[in-house]
Amino acid sequence: MPSAAGRGQGKDRRPDNEEQPAADDYAKERYGVSSMIQSQEKPDRVLVRIKDLTEEKADEVVWVRGRVHTSRAKGKQCFLVLRQQQFNIQALVAVGQHASKQMVKFAANINKESIVDVEGVVRKAHQKIGGCTQQDVELHVQRIYVISLAEPRLPLQLDDAVRPEVEGEEDGRATVNQDTRLDNRVIDLRTSTSQAVFCLQSGICQLFRETLIRKGFVEIQTPKIISAASEGGANVFTVSYFKSSAYLAQSPQLYKQMCICADFEKVFCVGPVFRAEDSNTHRHLTEFVGLDIEMAFNYHYHEVVDEIADTLVQIFKGLQERFQTEIQTVNKQFPCEPFKFLEPTLRLEYREAVAMLREAGVEMGDEEDLSTPNEKLLGRLVKEKYDTDFYILDKYPLAVRPFYTMPDPVNPKNSNSYDMFMRGEEILSGAQRIHDPQLLTERAKHHGIDLEKIKAYIDSFRFGAPPHAGGGIGLERVTMLYLGLHNVRQTSMFPRDPKRLTP
């Protein structure tokens, strides 16, 4: 059992300004800095979770491990807030039977963010404790040991990091800018907001896979180091590969399609996608996580569109059901309307979208791609008209899609391709792919692509290929837009962009 002030590993490991406990300190065994946990022993002490400290535990003696979120000395008392992930509780160290004045001073001087083991009695609070998640109880501390000591100066304050920007602007209170956050990500990720964002993101991945496995999909693993840049070589990172060189995959598409040609029928994969684009926007990363789907269909690519849309709907519903606490936590700092969607998902044709935009005063051609502002505007128009934050735009002009996109059978200027949008921003791009090597060759030629470079791709379809379609979803964008956040760096733990490679 870690114990006794005397067991610390020397003065340099003690909190600042602490005096040696006086010889007459009757509590001297009850606090101190524990020696580093090196798996010396296996005590049978139970550590209770802070979120489980409720009125039902009143008057029980419990051990808790938490971080010192704040501490405030007040005469013969010290109030600590102990934090564990998104939960926190008030702890009181007061001079009395268990605590000496030296112990109160020790507690008051523990650096914020240090990890402590505390033994205390759970007491009902006389009135609701405002700043804590555990509002009905507090902990009356009987022993306190520092398990891991934080350095005294934090690069950012957690309370500043969760403050809504509007409060910062109106009241002049401190908030934390994005680069400071990202430079000190280990601290920034400790905030209730960050904890909630990334727990919810974990949930998105889980719901994505759960749904697809239920639908009979198989998870595949596709290589990230590839020998040829499949879409012509733009925006691709080069890797030195022994005495030669290679590329980082811009998408798993070729490999997903090979799996379809290899009879896996319905596949998905979750993995990093690399884009060497020098785009410094709120929604571009050079490395992001792709949630990718590819599926053989019987007669019509809408069979696939329906499966993808339903998968997203299952994700939205699952988040509502399982992550309500996290959504509310994020909303406190970043207020936003709840995410709305329809069942079945609204599907508009591109020409309808163009008509809606024109009616709103936008001038654009039939075969022109959507600009980012027009995407956003369209999102607002769709929301007004259909009351949904999620919809599918189908039948894009062939001219704005990649060479492997299947042309529309009726109108050769259109294609069997689609994007999906959340709150007016694209989160998925997909299409029926050409599965016929002859047509694929023609289309590649039309696009001026060097056939030699895509020979392996075209050859994949020479030994019988089922009609198929698919798409790729950007995980960070889905997280951002579901939660109504404004920058994809908020939903990437360690974002990569042209200017950031660390931490």
Place this chain on the structure above:
Amino acid sequence: MPSAAGRGQGKDRRPDNEEQPAADDYAKERYGVSSMIQSQEKPDRVLVRIKDLTEEKADEVVWVRGRVHTSRAKGKQCFLVLRQQQFNIQALVAVGQHASKQMVKFAANINKESIVDVEGVVRKAHQKIGGCTQQDVELHVQRIYVISLAEPRLPLQLDDAVRPEVEGEEDGRATVNQDTRLDNRVIDLRTSTSQAVFCLQSGICQLFRETLIRKGFVEIQTPKIISAASEGGANVFTVSYFKSSAYLAQSPQLYKQMCICADFEKVFCVGPVFRAEDSNTHRHLTEFVGLDIEMAFNYHYHEVVDEIADTLVQIFKGLQERFQTEIQTVNKQFPCEPFKFLEPTLRLEYREAVAMLREAGVEMGDEEDLSTPNEKLLGRLVKEKYDTDFYILDKYPLAVRPFYTMPDPVNPKNSNSYDMFMRGEEILSGAQRIHDPQLLTERAKHHGIDLEKIKAYIDSFRFGAPPHAGGGIGLERVTMLYLGLHNVRQTSMFPRDPKRLTP
């Protein structure tokens, strides 16, 4: 509805050697090459799965889409084997009311691996049909249309590709060598063995995550492009990153540990891991899939070891329960003993392993690492003594582990580190990590590591870090060893090694 010989897209799309149907062909609407499926229509035709064609469906008329696995003409009849993933059925086209002699000839001439839509009556077979999974029924074909035509010469024959090596050796029958397989992976992945291997691999990932999420872990996404090679720079791939350069992550370890320091407590990730090692062995890849775990513990790293071992046990059990068909399919080509494991998992200390090896005649020092042959031998000794194919080796000598490994608190020559083995091969390496920046600095100096290069790593622990441990599992190795296969390239869909970057 695709129909009629006349709807083919011209002669070049027809199977070889086919004559134009005679004008007097009474079945001419009942066969042919369909036009490419371009999502022209949404027919309400139901395609039945081959695996669902059983005696219960006898005398029903069904539509099936499958590949022509084999075809054999015999007088006025043609026997086809139609395949769908791991399942296949015999189909008979016979001159009669529905089929003309031209139609039988057409069917007989369809290139193997072409995809066809077939309408037929399910008939009980007079005797078990040996070569097919559906042994009790056959399909009497009434219509047959080619959906996607394969080229006539296949680079490898599927029957050769599933032949057990011993048959090839004994009877001189053809088998397919590994490079031919990998060069033509789209075909090789269609075999029943490959289908089973990769469905089971998908199951491993699913069971890994299912188990950890049940245990309260959070899934994280870690960057693969990193600014500094964390373990000193050996065996790392370099990436050109805009005007600068970067590296591919050799493991997600630093990021997993940062998440622990950021209070996520229990995290896992599944993703590619890159090793620029010029090792051409049966078990090394330059890119593989890591199943990674990191977890804060209370007092002893065995809390983590137990969780990891239990996770693997849950995977083994889940595979037994859910993937029995796949295991049996693989066993047909690669016979092997069922995988054995104990509950709880056997945990031996390194010194015990050294003693067992010495008793078996091996000469080795106390602080010497295990060679590959000794690992294998130890696996056999452990199997003999304890009857398990899975065990943990604990307390490795400190000298053979990385600088961030926590030393043993009692014997400073040992460490709080462990490997896990399946059938005598390492599948996981892990340890308690040093969470104290001061000790970490000392150990890095001892290893002669440039402190400047690992500053960010050490700084992660300066603001309070809980004791933690973790490990990384190689997905391809787990798949290989569970199934008793002999080369990790059999369990990587698109393997990467120093000599292979394609497909």
